Amino acid sequence: LLDFKQYVIKIINSIPEGRVASYGQVAAMAGSPRAARQVGGILNRLDDGSLVPWWRVINNTGKITIKDAQFTPFDQKERLESEGVIVSNSYHIDINKYRYMPEKRTK
DNA sequence: GGTTTGACCCTAA
DNA sequence: ATTAGGGCCAAAC
Numbered sequence: 001l002l003d004f005k006q007y008v009i010k011i012i013n014s015i016p017e018g019r020v021a022s023y024g025q026v027a028a029m030a031g032s033p034r035a036a037r038q039v040g041g042i043l044n045r046l047d048d049g050s051l052v053p054w055w056r057v058i059n060n061t062g063k064i065t066i067k068d069a070q071f072t073p074f075d076q077k078e079r080l081e082s083e084g085v086i087v088s089n090s091y092h093i094d095i096n097k098y099r100y101m102p103e104k105r106t107k
Numbered sequence: 108g109g110t111t112t113g114a115c116c117c118t119a120a
Numbered sequence: 121a122t123t124a125g126g127g128c129c130a131a132a133c
Binding site: 109111 | 122126128131
């Protein structure tokens with residue numbers, strides 16, 4: 001049985017290019033609906049060589065809330081924009097437009 | 108093994 | 121639109 005962290009990584013790896021998910025959404029998919037902060041914690045501690053697409057995870061209001069450390073909000077904005085996601089200068093995204101919904105089909 | 112720590116979330120101004 | 125406060129809980133100390 002996979003533990004929480006392993007589920008989180010697996011789920012984030014499954015977010016397609018050009019789509020986003022919220023921390024709480026990932027937590028719920030991993031089986032712990034109120035553990036949103038843990039998802040951020042896991043991403044925060046990914047090692048340098050990690051291929052996990054952490055930039056596709058934002059908060060549930062559609063805002064980039066990464067802590068300014070190894071990567072900055074600007075880094076995340078650039079990565080999302082390079083995949084076609086429109087990010088406003090105040091770091092807002094139309095989450096209803098870009099949210100990853102596994103059970104629905106993408107046209 | 109108890110305590111601290113957050114890349115959150117929701118509600119209410 | 122933005123801010124404040126309380127709740128939350130897996131991991132790291």
